[in-house]
Amino acid sequence: MRLLFNTSSARGQSVAGLLIALPIAIWLWALLRYAVDVVYNDDYALLTFIARWHNPAVSWSDRFADLVALHNTHRIIYDRLVSLASYYLTGQINFVLMIWLGNLALGGICWQLWRGFRQLGLPAWYFLPIPCWLFSMQSHENMFWSMAALQNFTVIWFVQEALHQVHKRAPLGWPLLLSIGAALTSGNGVLAFLIGAILLVSQQRRDRTLWVWLSYTVVALILLLVIFPAAHERTPLLGWVPNLFVVLGSAFTNETTTTIPLAGGALLTTAIGITALFRVTRFGAVGRRLRQLPGLPEWLAFGLFVIATALLLAMHRLPDELLRDRYKLYAHLMLSLVYLVGLAVAGPRLKVGWALTGTLLAVVMNAIAFHACLPKIIGGFQQRQADAFNFRTNATTLAIPYLRSYTDSLLTSTQQQHIYTLPNPIKPPAAWSVTPSTDSLLISSFQDDFIHNSFLGEHPCYIEIDNQTVAHTLATGTDKGMYITISDKQQHTYLFPASPGKGSIRDFVTGQGLFKPGFAVSFLSSRLKPGLYQVKLLRITPNGYQQLGAGQPLDIQSVY
Template identity: 30%
Template sequence: MIPRDPTKPSTPTRPDSVRAAVPSGTTGWSGPVWGWLLVALPILFFFGLWSYYAVNVPKWDDHALRAFLYYLSQETTLTGKIYQIFRQHNEHRIVYDRIVTYLDYQLFGKLNYRHLMMIGNLSLLGLAGVFAAVLRRSGRAVWLLAPVVFFLFNLSQWENMYWGMAALQNFTVVFWVLWAIYLLTYTDRWLVALPLAIIATITSGNGLLVWPVAIVLLLVQRKFRPVAIWAMGAFVVIGLYFLGYEKPAGNPPDRGSVTDLLKGWFAFNGAAAEVFPLGSGFFSSLVAGGLLTIVALVVVAIIVRRALPLLTKSSASQTTPATSSPLRSIDLFFLGAAGFLIGTGAIVAWSRVGFGMEMLITSRYKMYSLTLLALVYTYGVITLGGRFRQPLGLIGLVAGLGLAWLSYVAFLDETIWWRHWLLTTQQFNATYSTNKPVPQLDPVTKQYQDTAPAFYDDHLSRLYSEPDQQKLSVTVKEEVRGVPVYMVTEPTLPVSDLRDGRAYVMFRSPQRVYLFPVTQNLNSGLMARLLPSRVFTNGFTATLYQGDLAVGTYQILILTIDAQGQWALHPTDQTVQLKTKAADGFKKNW
């Protein structure tokens, strides 16, 4: 609270008034050019790398968005169309994803998944804008925003970055919720925050958390009329959300022990630390998540302890108006944002720990760990005294820059593999299903989607020709840990570049050709964790599900592409015979 002379009556206000559009005495947010450059560079690099590797190919749930367009077109009634927009997808009501999908199709005549990725990725800019507004309201320098931007814009986010539905859902729900919390804590525009809460709810299931968080924040601020309106809104929206709701099949019944749940929660909250070369990625995430969670909970406890005496004062002894909050805006913002982020972590740990601990630090969940890190940092640079602020900013800058750099090295292999998997397994194998280089797309796919430009477009006939290079020796395993796969290993072939120049595995029968990506061997040692040029070494392994192949006898060939784009097709001494159709590698939900 603001110190004041107790002998002089006054009407107290929040230290950072909710009514001021900008910090007192300012009309903008000025700063040195180098501060703005620090903020801009990670954003530009992030989107540049995204553009370099992103392809317009659907991945798993992305197909559900294309299916939505088809089913929507088949509906002849308004109620039927509304049903298609609001129908359940897994645990979620992905209305926002579907609206963006529909608009993209209407504007461009075809659905483009790169557009969906871009819109989802742009919500990170909105989230950075929320943190910028918080720092600006507190009168902090521009360069103190740079660590937040480094935390948010890096390759730890690779899975969401390059997956249309995931970008729209996982990035955007955090933006909607934190924007709503900002409006509730830094402004009087609680009514404007209400539609943001609704949009968050129909973007991702964990958006439901915004309702209890918002009601608590309004109660703390003694805004009882808004509380009543938000409570009614929560009753209606949550009721409609669960109207006709069906529990999705596939979630593991075993939720693990209390220790497992706690470890999973900590690992989820600290998943950003996977990039640091300190033992296993899970251990780094577990330790970092434990520390980050404890820090966040300690801050929450301090804020609550400070607020409780003021909230429980009798009305006769109150010196604060009934509509004023006993807490600073930054305290309220931290309470709301931390409640949403660590609450999401607890829910995910509860529902997903049965799939295995490693799943809790997967890339698509790292958004919450990175945002929690940005939140704790932002709270520190706002609330700590002047002599601690600049050192904390410098520590945050070093940590953010280090995390971002390490992420671009640590997840480069997965980013490249993902691109190749989409272009080969997901696009080529679905498009060319005969023994000729002629596309065989189904009518629905042709209506709603164009194929993405790919490295093989100008060389299709080569894939159906005889090998023209020396034979390569490969080994093949037909089952790994009880899973029906083909694992092809080759020890000598190098990487030609960091995009498409490398080896690919072909399975060819008299009926058709299949093309699959490889996982290039990785160097070990510290330098391989620090320099992109040292990540890869010679040799590869390619693992493909037998369910991705039709029954038949296949000759295994190796396609190589060098740095100049020159192709070579190598025979091997291996053939495989698939006698019965295996189950698909994953269960479809579209």
């Protein structure tokens, strides 16, 4: 610790750099281990776009219409352009390439905050909380989902860089281009124009710069909100403020409870609001110190973007969606901004305490998020692997019946046209060795009497297969390679992921493992045709494929 505080020492700076790089290195390790080139969820929209673009029968006017079309409530022109670049550069659409490009934008976000931090003239170790918050596994939905990575990380980076250029009084061409890029990346990107205008007004410019920016802002608002509006469903007005706080405090929980996020978000929002008030009024020594901080207007403008985005989520997302991990990046950004402002206003004696407190909080939050979210990351990885195996082996991904015809026909068509080919990560059953095992699988069925929709049907029936003894470990690779195999009489074999569950915090802290023994697999019974199946466990390790047990019967018809 003394070496770390000895900032004049080259070794001290090196130690600080290594500590800052550690959460980023863990992030990169997870990407290298679990990112795969398998289409997932809304990525099918990009695959459909490329398939139509590839089709010579589609006119150029229709292709352009596809390029600018809304996806749900977002304009994802940037995502589509990147998918086109991938298609033309590599000959096929490549989802791993897009995942990495999206994650690079997160690096750009961190770099922007680092650039602002350096203006404080503090030792490098004071910056450690920022990468611990930004490179948190709570953002795993953005990490491994190519459309989410391109959209959710990049729009923030574009807005952040645009506001930085406006704050630095750079020529308007570059920040306008970045703002346009943000508006064409995600729905909240249009905020770059509005907040940029507020920043320009605060600079009291008297030249034509403000009027040029306002002209572009008006055009952008008319185009995006009037001529080509997105249809939104709004939540009740009384829920907007508490929902806003839940979004901004969502990093404080890995569960579904809203009490702690609500309190945390209110505290962080209040801190930014008081900072802005003190700077405007120049109240006391703190206000005068804030006025002397050159980077504060940029931080406050960016904080306004974060709060405005959280408000949009509060207005247009249901309460149970607000704690989705894809949105927690905004809570991480708010934490980072409040921490940086605290460093700026704290006196010399308080700075070290503030930095140590922030570092301890950030490190603990990062470690707990790793423990809580790694099983989810593995579950998504195994699902993608199973999708690739099932399609290559049986010409189906076993999507729910509502979507199966569309997804299977799209994958077949794109594979035949060499637009996209699913990888072959798991060898066929002929390469599996049958291994005797006493591990038993408990098979049961249940109905969800609360669901009735066009996707799943009325009171859908689920199959659950669980085991309480199989171990998952990172060292043996079984975290990646544990699946349920279900085979019919025609020797068609289907895979379902047997993902690990998170172990106890005590076991994690004492180094006894990340995962608890066993697993529980649930799937909609209608994913399989009625009939009699044999169920086994497949364990994939670096030493080979082990299909465990003699098999247990599963009669799909008996569950209706």
